Structures are given as C-alpha cells and as structure tokens.
Amino acid sequence: MKKLALLFILMFTVTISAQSKYQNGMKKAFSHWEKGEMVKAFQLFERISKAEPKKWKPAYYxxxxxxxxxxxxxDEATLKAKLTKAQEFLDVAKSNSENNPEILxxxxxxxxxxxxxxxxxxGMTLSGKNAQLYAKALAIAPNNPRVIMGNAEWNMGAARFFGKSTKPYCDEIKRAIKLGKEEKIEEEFYPKFMIKRAEQVLKQCEK
Structure with a gap:
C-alpha cells in the first residue's frame, strides 16, 4: 500500500513539474512577444509546441x-517561407482542437x-475562403469578440478596396468592444480581446 501511495505521489509530482514547466515557458514566450521580440517568442512557442504536441495553444501562438x-x-520568398511555417503550426493546432473559432x-x-x-x-482564390471561415466562426461563436472584430475588419478591408464606406461596420466593432470588455476568460492562455487596438480601428472606421 505504501509503495502504491509513493508511486501516486511521484506521478503527481512529475505531472505538477511538467505543468509548471509548460506554464513558465508560455509566460516567457508572451513576455518576449510583449517586448516586441518576435523571433524569440516564435522560437519558444515552437519549442513548447514540439514538447506538448497535444496542446493547441502553443502551435496556435x-x-x-x-x-x-x-x-x-x-520579398515574396520570405513571405511564403513564414506563412508556410505558420500554416504547419495552424494545422497542428487544428488537429488538437477541431472547429475552434480562434483557429478559424x-x-x-x-x-x-x-x-x-x-x-x-x-485575392481571387483566398477572398472567398475568408468569407467562409468567418461565416463558420460566427456560426460557432456568434458572441466571440475576436470573431466579430476579425469579420468586421475583413469587411472593412474589402470596402476600402472597392472604394466603399467602412461606416456600415462600425456598429459591429462597437459590439465587439462591448463584448470584449464583458468577457471573462478562465482558461489559461486563451486568446484575449485587444480592446485598445479595437478602439483605434473604430476611430478609423468612423472617419
């Protein structure tokens, strides 16, 4: 019985240690990001993703x-290299969290x-795909402020491209800001709504 208890304690300690290592690594990666150290942030998220292949958040970030x-x-070659790598990580995130609006x-x-x-x-090949992605994300999470904001910004970009007013999307941005302020996130390292950035976009929308 004592051996079984010791084994349980050992397993519990190892689990706590692994969780602590994951949490500390994620916090350090976010710290790099906040400082604008994008390369360091990416490299650390990459390492955590490889160490934790069943978690969606490190690959997502x-x-x-x-x-x-x-x-x-x-440079298009540099762009493609970055986005190809990003796609690989998004695919890992998708495999661990299907139909996740944040990933969509x-x-x-x-x-x-x-x-x-x-x-x-x-534009011709990807614009339609984006419309489908936002529609799917909104169907899954109609009150998610990041989804609402992303969709509004996408529509604003399309409006500017065609020389149309962006004002029709201002109300959606206001709604996203309201929901973002009310949102309570309990899941550790879950994406957060950037209220200050949304307020800046709103100012541009209302011009």
Missing amino acids: AATVEILASFGLK ITQALLNTAYIAFDGQKY
Whole structure:
C-alpha cells in the first residue's frame, strides 16, 4: 500500500513539474512577444509546441506570431517561407482542437497576409475562403469578440478596396468592444480581446 501511495505521489509530482514547466515557458514566450521580440517568442512557442504536441495553444501562438511578422514584407520568398511555417503550426493546432473559432479566424488572418502582399495574385482564390471561415466562426461563436472584430475588419478591408464606406461596420466593432470588455476568460492562455487596438480601428472606421 505504501509503495502504491509513493508511486501516486511521484506521478503527481512529475505531472505538477511538467505543468509548471509548460506554464513558465508560455509566460516567457508572451513576455518576449510583449517586448516586441518576435523571433524569440516564435522560437519558444515552437519549442513548447514540439514538447506538448497535444496542446493547441502553443502551435496556435507560434502560427500567430509568424503571421503577424509577415505583414509588411517586400520579398515574396520570405513571405511564403513564414506563412508556410505558420500554416504547419495552424494545422497542428487544428488537429488538437477541431472547429475552434480562434483557429478559424487565424487561418483567415494568414490568408489576409497573402492578399495584403499581392491582392491581384491571391485575392481571387483566398477572398472567398475568408468569407467562409468567418461565416463558420460566427456560426460557432456568434458572441466571440475576436470573431466579430476579425469579420468586421475583413469587411472593412474589402470596402476600402472597392472604394466603399467602412461606416456600415462600425456598429459591429462597437459590439465587439462591448463584448470584449464583458468577457471573462478562465482558461489559461486563451486568446484575449485587444480592446485598445479595437478602439483605434473604430476611430478609423468612423472617419
């Protein structure tokens, strides 16, 4: 009986140690991100993802960092390399969390990075896919502020491209901000709504 108790304690201690290592690693990766150290953040999320292949969040954040770093790039080969790597991590995240609205809208963001680089080359094939991704995400999580915000920004971008007003989407951004302020996230390391950024987008929308 004592041996069984000792074995249980040992297993429990190992589990706690592994959880602590994961949590500390994730916190350090977010710290790099907040400091603008994108490469360090990506590398750490990448290592955590490989160490924790059944968790969706490390792979999701590795993909997100690579996608954000791809905006503004001028070289297509560099862009493709970053987004191909990001897609690999998104696929890992998808395999561990099916029909996850956070992953769906990040897939749309990845597509948007291609479109932003060359709208004529990538817009025709990816614009329709983005509309489907946002529609699916909204069907799953109609009150998710990140989903609402992402969809509104996508529609605003399309409106600007066609020379139309972005004002019709201001109410959706206001709704996203309201929901973002009310949202209570209990799941550790779950994506959070960026209220300040949303408020900046709202100012641009209302112009």
